[in-house]
Amino acid sequence: MGDNISIAGIVKTSIVTALTIAAALIWKDFIENLIKTFVEPSQALKYQFIAAIIATIFVIISIYLILQAESEVEHLEHFVSSKYQEYNQKKLKSKTSSKVINKTQNDASKQA
Numbered sequence: 001m002g003d004n005i006s007i008a009g010i011v012k013t014s015i016v017t018a019l020t021i022a023a024a025l026i027w028k029d030f031i032e033n034l035i036k037t038f039v040e041p042s043q044a045l046k047y048q049f050i051a052a053i054i055a056t057i058f059v060i061i062s063i064y065l066i067l068q069a070e071s072e073v074e075h076l077e078h079f080v081s082s083k084y085q086e087y088n089q090k091k092l093k094s095k096t097s098s099k100v101i102n103k104t105q106n107d108a109s110k111q112a
Contacts, residue, residue: 035047 031051032048035044035051039047
């Protein structure tokens, strides 16, 4: 359904990716400076490791939630599409049957 690739979509995705990377690098510098300021140098590696674990967990959860939301959207798109098709089929059958009824009534009135 949403498999169309466009230059505008690629450009938007690239810009969002670049801004995300820039923000991540700023946070990285901030966390490193924070550790240097408040932690003894002998403990710095331990806290960098903890920060990396927390960041990784955050990223994994974020990706999971995004994929779940995408799956839900695809499911809803399919559901709405199938209901729309059912509606159109019923509408078409209704029009066809009313035309047959009108034709039958017209034929009957002509014979009378």
